[in-house]
Amino acid sequence: MMSPQVEIQLIAAVTAAACSLVGTFLVLRRMAMMSDAISHSILLGIVVAFLAVGDLASPWLVLGAAVTGVLTVALVETLHRTRLVKEDAAIGLVFPALFSLGVILLARHAGAVHLDTDVVLLGELAFAPFDRFAPGGTDLGPRSLWMAGGVLLLDAAALALFFKELKLATFDAGLAATLGFAPALIHYGLMSLVSVTAVASFDAVGLVLVVALMVGPPAAAHLLTDRLPRLLGLAVLMGAASAVGGYWLARWLDVSIAGAMAATVGFVFLLALLLAPQRGLVAAARRRATQRLEFALAMLAIHVAQHECGPDAGDECRADRVHLHLHWEPDFSEAVLRAAEQRRLLRREDGLVRLDEAGRDLARGALTR
Amino acid sequence: MSWNDVAAFWSDYTLRTVAAGAAVIGATAGVLGVFAQLRRQSLFGDAVSHAALPGIALVFLLTGSKEPAALVAGAAVTGWLGALCVTGIVRSSRVPADSALGLVLSVFFGVGLMLLTWIQRRPDASQAGLDRFLFGQAATLLTADVATMAVLGGGAVLVLILLWKEFKLLSFDPAFAALLGLPVRRLDILLTGLLVAAVVAGLQAVGVVLMSAMLVAPAAAARQWTDRLAPMAALAALFGAAAGVGGAVASSLTARTPTGPAIVLAATAIVMASLLLAPRRGLLAGVWRRWRRRRDLRLHAVLLDLHALAGQHGDPTAAPHAAAVLRAMAAGGSVRRSLRELADRGWAADAGDDLWTITADGRGEAARFLAAHAADGRPEAAP
Structure with missing residues (x-):
């Protein structure tokens, strides 16, 4: 019962x-x-x-x-x-x-x-x-x-x-x-x-x-x-x-x-x-954010790779001016730079961005893919 | 009931109020329904009207007010929220539109029921008066209610007329509208808002459960009579108003007949009549068209046989042919009847003794028919 x-x-x-x-x-x-x-x-x-x-x-x-x-x-x-x-x-x-x-x-x-x-x-x-x-x-x-x-x-x-x-x-x-x-x-x-x-x-x-x-x-x-x-x-x-x-x-x-x-x-x-x-919407949002970051990292690597040996490297590769060249928000640029440093893609030296080997590989890979 | 009673009813203040309210609702829903139909959102109203229930209950719960304007405002807010949920779910997930509609309508309605039972439990307030939102109670409409409806419905229709061109373009070809630089998203939201206004305006008289039918039925009926948008909207308004008045009056004249269902049945009757009787699209027109085509085919078959026979003789109109021969040539049907009908049209002549000749007119018609259908169904000639 x-x-x-x-x-x-x-x-x-x-x-x-x-x-x-x-x-x-x-x-x-x-x-x-x-x-x-x-x-x-x-x-x-x-x-x-x-x-x-x-x-x-x-x-x-x-x-x-x-x-x-x-x-x-x-x-x-x-x-x-x-x-x-x-x-x-x-x-x-x-x-x-x-x-x-x-x-x-x-x-x-x-x-x-x-x-x-x-x-x-x-x-x-x-x-x-x-x-x-x-x-x-x-x-x-x-x-x-x-x-x-x-x-x-x-x-x-x-x-x-x-x-x-x-x-x-x-x-x-x-x-x-x-x-x-x-x-x-x-x-x-x-x-x-x-x-x-x-x-x-x-x-x-x-x-x-x-x-x-x-x-x-x-x-x-x-x-x-x-x-x-x-x-x-x-x-x-x-x-x-x-x-x-x-x-x-x-x-x-x-x-x-x-x-x-x-x-x-x-x-x-x-x-x-x-x-x-x-x-799920959360998963989709996170995926989008990841993709956005990955894309931004590749962009940054390519940009620096193009300019770091050039005559205008002093302007194009300045950590605090990169966002102007890439048309980014300054905050976003800073976040991307920090993520890139964490992954050992690049270093900041005297206010200039210098690519590490991994960063150069990333740029090369992204361009030849 | 005598005609005196009917006359007395028409001079009745309550009935006039009810009829006016129902007419406003029907007309508004009719016009907006035409756009919903065009955008294949006929069932959208179902979700919106069900989603209005928690809004009504919430307003009452929070303010204790049964002021129609306040309740309708609450209904509009949650109804609109429901509509947004449907479009949001469809846009952001793989859930198809029909599932999103079913989900939103039942979940919002469920929440509404929870709130209603919650209210019912409170000792200080009876929910009497909220119940009528389920199935509608036009008999309790007051002039103030009708005024609320008229303002809401009239406002919605006015906005629709002001932005007629934009909404028309949005409904027929949203991609082209976007190409022209129209703010498609905003227009879409606005049109949905107007739909919500039309739905909540009718809740008090028709009820949450059945209000969606008022968006569907008048528009579907009007669609049968015309292909043009503006006349269709006008006709839908007319049909909606007629259904509203008819249903409201029928419901007040007969005891224990809730208004919402009566109005819906009136609207259904209008739809059925339109489906049957509309001049071009109507079912009867289709039957008539098919019957005439079949008859023409039958007549021409016999006429062509007669024409072929006549062609084998020197003087085509002189030599009469036996009906029996024609019957042998025909695929079926009553040859004599066809011959008589041909004679009525002056295409054949009765030579007596069951003998028939083709007339000059008949030869002309046969030649015209052959020329017109020369290309039909003929196998390609071998080289």
């Missing part, structure tokens, strides 16, 4: 893992906004299915909602294929319309549906442990956990089975089509997975978080690696970590769990953006 606290974190982590798994392919296929579209429009499916079945726990609800998700994708593509609107506009037309229908239906049947717009946006993770899955009277844990776990298994199984096909269709759709892999079938298969995952997750964590979990961890993981299996693993890990971290943030501040998880996803992405070993 787990405590509700642990159960909530488990539900969140499993949900996050499932979302990140399918989300990775959305991000790679540049269809991230489809997660936004699908997660919004499944509301209509849920409401319609509920009005038809009258039971929020019914599996028909999940099916109905998943069908709306796939319908959204089909509508977007149909609209795009008329060539009357661009694809992003098609997305922006379809899902607000379906979502609006859902919200209006929900508002008009507010008495009948035990769902309100807050739940739709925020989810009700805090209450998830109260809804137990107890077939035949034996308590087997919260229903959401079973749901999320089932979807995670489904996603993992489908991705494992069709990994090769998905990979090829994602990175080279043309080749996939040529080899007879039916990209359309793969596309709709993936979209069905996304829909089912969104439905299962939205119940627990709300639709905004679905988008955050589908897009954030994969985008962050993509900054860290180029290999698909590692990307999937990292995305799942980061998703689950964000979910658990978000839970504790929410507990600490006593605020919406879904909101805090989305914020944590953002934080994790920001960390990856800044600190990724090769693609």
Whole structure:
């Protein structure tokens, strides 16, 4: 018997893992906004299915909602294929319309549906442990956990089975089509997975978080690696970590769990953006600074090599005037000189710069390269 | 409901306010949406509107004010920040635009939700009134709110008109704009700022979740009717205003219908009508065009057969030919119907007994058609 606290974190982590798994392919296929579209429009499916079945726990609800998700994708593509609107506009037309229908239906049947717009946006993770899955009277844990776990298994199984096909269709759709892999079938298969995952997750964590979990961890993981299996693993890990971290943030501040998880996803992405070993902004800035210094050292060496035996060496090679000839800021010039001295490229003697052997090699190498 | 009720509603102060507000929002979003569409930033508004939520909550948290102008200012600041984040992420990393949009919208919105729940918890303040920013509540609009929207939206449109030429160039050909020495980066930021203004102006009535649709739908509808930018913007403004008024009125007339979704559905209806009915690009126009082309092809096939038969006789117009022969030559379709339609056009004549002759006009048309299509589909002649 787990405590509700642990159960909530488990539900969140499993949900996050499932979302990140399918989300990775959305991000790679540049269809991230489809997660936004699908997660919004499944509301209509849920409401319609509920009005038809009258039971929020019914599996028909999940099916109905998943069908709306796939319908959204089909509508977007149909609209795009008329060539009357661009694809992003098609997305922006379809899902607000379906979502609006859902919200209006929900508002008009507010008495009948035990769902309100807050739940739709925020989810009700805090209450998830109260809804137990107890077939035949034996308590087997919260229903959401079973749901999320089932979807995670489904996603993992489908991705494992069709990994090769998905990979090829994602990175080279043309080749996939040529080899007879039916990209359309793969596309709709993936979209069905996304829909089912969104439905299962939205119940627990709300639709905004679905988008955050589908897009954030994969985008962050993509900054860290180029290999698909590692990307999937990292995305799942980061998703689950964000979910658990978000839970504790929410507990600490006593605020919406879904909101805090989305914020944590953002934080994790920001960390990856800044600190990724090769693609991170910090690494890039340091690389640029290094390159700038290396280039400046070579420039300085070449300049001094050209002038040190010439008639104007007294002016051109004066340590405090070099920056004028190279069009540098004085501070930068001083820094470069100091770095060059450290590397024993040159010496300063009587205010004049004299190249050492290493410096002369550098100049020669740079010129003949 | 009788017409009296409707008349009473139109003289209703609240409804007039609501309709005016919705019209301002729709028109502003329509005009700016045209530029967003042109720059392929249709979903940009989605990120901006979601990113506005933490701004609203922050202003309320810090000042305790529910003054619409203050809340809208907060929304503008974080909305703009969200927009900058999207462009910044795209420019500085390998993350593609769609992922950046999804990330920014969900993360900012998540932070907004955190702040809202934080506010909810405080004993001294209820967040009532902030909720309406999620889905919009046009019914609660006051004249002051509408004034805020009008100033914001009108200001944005005014700047757009003043810098029309520059923005037009920026949107169609940024490289050329840069070549001409226009400050492209600054113009880009300014245009994004105008977009943000249009979005936050509408938040109160349409809501954070759906405001992006107001940028997309009127522009997409207007695109179908014209290829020229200025008429397109004017039309988008008109469509946006119509959707705003229509949705707001429908929402006030029916109980428990939130305004934002109603306005979005009205805008969607306008888009669907435009997609179907637009004169040149519209789907129905396309069907009509295809039908006419097919009919012309069918008629000309029979006419050319008749022409070929006639060419084998001394006096081409004198000798009549049996419809049965033409049917044998035809690839398909109803030959008799085609012959009758040819006769209606004066290209063939009924000689009775199921016999038909080609007229002088018909020979002329056949010759013209053959000349016009002389180069089509003919295999290259062997030497």
